[in-house]
Amino acid sequence: MFSELDKLRTRLINGIQNTPQVEEGMSSKEVLTAIENVILGIVTSLSRDEAPVLSVPNRARWDNVRFDRSVGFQMSSESAVVSVRSNCVSSVTKFAQILKILSVVYRLVQSNKYATKRDIYYRNMQLFGSQATVDSIVDDLSCLLKAPRRSLHVLATTKGLIAGDLQYMEEDGTRIDCHCSSAAVQLSSNISGIRNIVSSAKFVLIVEKDATFQTLLDEDFCSKLHPCIMITGKGVPDVNSRLMVRKLWDVLHIPVFALVDADPHGIEIMCIYKYGSLSMSFEAHSLTIPSLMWLGLLPSDIQRLRVHQDALVPLTHRDEIKLNSLLKRPFLTSHPNWKKEMALMQQTKVKAEIQALATIAPDFLTSVYLPNKLLYGGWV
CATH class of the missing domain: 1.10.10.10 (Winged helix-like DNA-binding domain superfamily/Winged helix DNA-binding domain)
Incomplete structure (x- = not known):
């Protein structure tokens, strides 16, 4: 019997013909x-x-x-x-x-x-x-x-990390094995040079913050439920982190999920991965993941799971300005569930970090929250 994750992957593969592919760089x-x-x-x-x-x-x-x-x-x-x-x-x-x-x-x-x-x-x-x-x-x-910047032969120092069921070769012939261990692999400065990607991962999980990424790594999340690939841009992602997620999406044709804080800042980070940023809009074709899904933490999860009030933080004036700005973005017309989640945050006027789930149980994130989300389709 297919889980929701398997069904999603099948739909993604069936629809891959209509997926815009990364444009080749200039000669x-x-x-x-x-x-x-x-x-x-x-x-x-x-x-x-x-x-x-x-x-x-x-x-x-x-x-x-x-x-x-x-x-x-x-x-x-x-x-x-x-x-x-x-x-x-x-x-x-x-x-x-x-x-x-x-x-x-x-x-x-x-x-x-x-x-x-x-x-x-x-x-x-x-x-x-x-x-x-x-x-x-x-x-x-x-x-x-x-x-594209890579065609200018100018590389950026990367800050992103990657781990999970993934092997690939860098341009200089170095073989990289990202299988989960106590330490993740730093992303290459030349993503376009990566080749021979091998993986049996069922999905890619983008993790907003390094602290959460390390928690998942320490608890061997990559192999507990399904083989997967985890990546973090340590907050607002650099171009290399975005290029790597896009490359994996293009090559492996597997679902991509975002795990971000339930706050306006986390939502915007997810939107950058999915639809791009203003400053890099000229390279959208090679940086965005239009099929990316918001796995959590959802504002509705806070209520549904009855996260303790002590773990919630009131929205600041700056948060409210950011939230209002997000609610005016054109993509919300095709994401009514996103709009509901943001409207709920606007109504309750509270935010929560992913770590707030630890107030329910220390291992709640890896043992209950993520497995149930992935098995039963708790994404928007």
Whole structure:
């Protein structure tokens, strides 16, 4: 007899033909040509005795993105831009920073070498001022050139962890075995180079916080009920964590669940995995998991399980602003159960961390809550 998890996996496999696949990265030749076109525009302006201007798509405006249920938040093809002028005091430094990083990327791609964003920062700390500046400009260039960041040969230091029924090979030939042990595996900085993925996992479980992830790891959750894969981005996920979940979804065709705190922050983290973020909307096709399901902790679980009042925390003013913002997101029209859960949180004005389940019993999360959710379909 099929469990709800088995039925879900069957539906996912049957519908995989309609699933948008990750777009291939740009070739080195295409990236070099795109950079050369930018430089040609600058040279042309100078030859006309005009101050060069770079028009960078604005990654900070919601009116620059559109929502597609099968992909998530995508940057509009006619999005507004930010003009970075070479003759303006407020933007001349950024103009120089962009040109410097463009030159670094050009040499990396041309020589088929890779560098981290940290490496780029240390090449000219005085010019960049901070690591955050480099991080932002690399993403701006990726958007400007319409090239995935991995095609720019720029890698980011990863913070995510992975464990469970999974083996794969990294680009340099290193074989990685993620089977549960006392320590998880740090995600690769080059997710696109991963190949030969082998797994008999029944599902992928995204865990919001490292503390909960470690608890599940210590209690050998990956093999107790079903073989599975667990991954955490340690809060708001970095690009590598999102790329890895998407890669597993594309290759293995298994359900993906999110286990997050029952608070506006946790819900937004789940939404980033499922539908993407505003700042990275230009790469939605390779980062989002449109079929992701909200496993818990649900606001309705708090009431249903009668979680002790001492484990609940009142919503702050900031929480209420975030919740109101989430309730206005366009994806809620296709997720009425999500809307009910958020409306319940808005009504009760309380939130709870996953760890609040420990007030019922120390092992309640791994021995009761998750097994019942997965066996009987307690997700939304």
